Amino acid sequence: MDWRSIKFDWNRARAFLVTAEEGSLSAAARALGMTQPTLGRQVTALEQELDVVLFERIGQRLALTPSGLELLEHVQAMGEAATHVSLTASGQSQNIEGSICITASEIHAAYLLPPIIDKLRRAEPGIDIELIASNSASDLGRREADIAVRSFRPTQPELIAKKIKEVPARLYATTHYLKKIGFPKTAEDLNEADFIGFDKTDMLVKGYNELGLNLTLKNFPIQTESHLVHWELVKQGLGIGIVPEDIGDAEPLVQQALPTLAPIVFPIWLTAHRELKTSRRVRLVFDLLADELS
Amino acid sequence: MDWRSIKFDWNRARAFLVTAEEGSLSAAARALGMTQPTLGRQVTALEQELDVVLFERIGQRLALTPSGLELLEHVQAMGEAATHVSLTASGQSQNIEGSICITASEIHAAYLLPPIIDKLRRAEPGIDIELIASNSASDLGRREADIAVRSFRPTQPELIAKKIKEVPARLYATTHYLKKIGFPKTAEDLNEADFIGFDKTDMLVKGYNELGLNLTLKNFPIQTESHLVHWELVKQGLGIGIVPEDIGDAEPLVQQALPTLAPIVFPIWLTAHRELKTSRRVRLVFDLLADELS
DNA sequence: TTAAAGCTATTCATATCTGCATGGACTGGA
DNA sequence: TCCAGTCCATGCAGATATGAATAGCTTTAA
Numbered sequence A, B: 001m002d003w004r005s006i007k008f009d010w011n012r013a014r015a016f017l018v019t020a021e022e023g024s025l026s027a028a029a030r031a032l033g034m035t036q037p038t039l040g041r042q043v044t045a046l047e048q049e050l051d052v053v054l055f056e057r058i059g060q061r062l063a064l065t066p067s068g069l070e071l072l073e074h075v076q077a078m079g080e081a082a083t084h085v086s087l088t089a090s091g092q093s094q095n096i097e098g099s100i101c102i103t104a105s106e107i108h109a110a111y112l113l114p115p116i117i118d119k120l121r122r123a124e125p126g127i128d129i130e131l132i133a134s135n136s137a138s139d140l141g142r143r144e145a146d147i148a149v150r151s152f153r154p155t156q157p158e159l160i161a162k163k164i165k166e167v168p169a170r171l172y173a174t175t176h177y178l179k180k181i182g183f184p185k186t187a188e189d190l191n192e193a194d195f196i197g198f199d200k201t202d203m204l205v206k207g208y209n210e211l212g213l214n215l216t217l218k219n220f221p222i223q224t225e226s227h228l229v230h231w232e233l234v235k236q237g238l239g240i241g242i243v244p245e246d247i248g249d250a251e252p253l254v255q256q257a258l259p260t261l262a263p264i265v266f267p268i269w270l271t272a273h274r275e276l277k278t279s280r281r282v283r284l285v286f287d288l289l290a291d292e293l294s
Numbered sequence C: 001t002t003a004a005a006g007c008t009a010t011t012c013a014t015a016t017c018t019g020c021a022t023g024g025a026c027t028g029g030a
Numbered sequence D: 001t002c003c004a005g006t007c008c009a010t011g012c013a014g015a016t017a018t019g020a021a022t023a024g025c026t027t028t029a030a
Helices: A010-022 A025-032 A036-050 A066-092 A106-123 A175-180 A201-210 A227-235 A245-249 A280-293 B010-022 B025-032 B036-050 B066-092 B106-123 B175-180 B201-210 B227-235 B245-249 B280-293
Strands: A055-058 A061-064 A098-104 A127-133 A147-150 A159-174 A241-244 A254-256 A264-273 B055-058 B061-064 B098-104 B127-133 B147-150 B159-174 B241-244 B254-256 B264-273
Touching (some): A010 A036, A010 A066, A010 B010, A025 A036, A061 A066, A066 B010, A066 B036, A066 B066, A106 A227, A106 A241, A106 A280, A127 A280, A159 A175, A159 A227, A159 A245, A159 A280, A175 A254, A241 A245, A264 A280, B010 B036, B061 B066, B098 B106, B098 B280, B106 B147, B106 B241, B106 B280, B127 B280, B147 B280, B159 B227, B159 B280, B175 B254, B241 B245, B245 B254
Parallel strands (some): A098 A127, B098 B147
Antiparallel strands (some): A159 A254, B055 B061, B159 B264
């Protein structure tokens, strides 16, 4: 077989891929943990190697040429294959030592996981943990994390998911705030109250009203996408927020705003990539998380 | 986006791919134009990087581990994508300078192409030519050549093919040999003659007999897969062979064995990869070949 | 049994690549 | 207009990878 067609420097192709997707050499360098001059030289070298102009240097900005766009498609295919290489490699690795990356929503990462991770560290000191607190669903398919703690079932078939349990969440506010609005006894008493909203507030309104409340967007004067900021706003008396029951009840600053109201139930799903479950390390952490969370 | 999954060294993946396919580090090194120590170190480094044992070192030989086999599939996918990158890159390159690789059967490479290549070199001194004389159909899809001169129409849809002309081929032998078998006048007179065979002699027998001869495998005591050796055997009087008309008639050492017999007609197809036809250089050479051959 | 050919692993000098520091250029906002 | 932020290009020192040479091993053939 003649290998002429793959003799070009594959790392340069990778440099081109990340540069094109990130939009700049600097961003690509940050993403790859390299420096911008290195990336720049690699891309230039690829252009010379393939004898194709990939980027148009318009002042500071790089713009893909039509040729570059054409090539990008195929380099993306290389990238996807590379992702599979990386994934199955991690899956094949039976080494218990190494690092593992867990992603969870802020509230879980801050209150639910720390004791579990502590236990894990004691049991397996060889495993390093990276914890990504993010409310946007990380893409496990692209290996942004190894294991995800989510409140919904993933749809991608390449992921395996396990429903751990259902967590009841309730409305909380400071005693001071509840006093200010007259210690509500019924759902109607909350019609004029201030609630802390998330970024997808309309979904939240719908959920609340299905439980018997009667709220509109006017009840959400403050919004934040951060669960932790949400919780802080509640604890500092700016309004009513929704928090998992065990976290809320453990906080002396607040109390349930309407204990008679049925809780909103959030499931907790543990998710990992199918390929990764063949890794001893991932399986160990996955099983321990499943154990401890339930 | 997090690029952790493609951060590993892609050149090492390439080293692994070629090593696995070629079967040894040394062979892979030859194929890639590198040295064996380099390939060996790259493969070892990949094993450490991915924390997977790819090869089992059994004495001198490398044997893929199950994990390595698993990974190989995905690395092969990278390789295919890389081939596409290389192909479209060459297609995008509008630079007329550069090298081009033409494959043809030995007989064409030796007698048909030299004057045309000479003309091409004069017209475009910037284009370097690599001429691969091979009777096994080179795989244009894998980019073993840029342009192929073939005697059959390629089936792959990603190739474009142009039928240049039909070349009549006739039976030739030395006068001395023809005298020895009594200057045959009819097809029957050849029933006991010696013919030079190719490796696929049964196909050849079928073709001859369709023209009115009545041969069996016993008529082919000598076989060679090489067209040039075939032609030399004929010129040195060892038997009757089949050669394109213009080549045979131009050779004073031989004459047609049975001029009344209808010629076997071989088409000449010019073939190139679809992607490559967008390259100025390839198109130029392709068109010149088409012109000159017809 | 021996010789030859093939393979991999190691050593060391060299060539290449990388990162750091810096300069110059462009953009957006005050 | 100026300034801060962001970007790409370049020079240079140090880190890294590469190739040539060699040694040691295994297989094959005589």
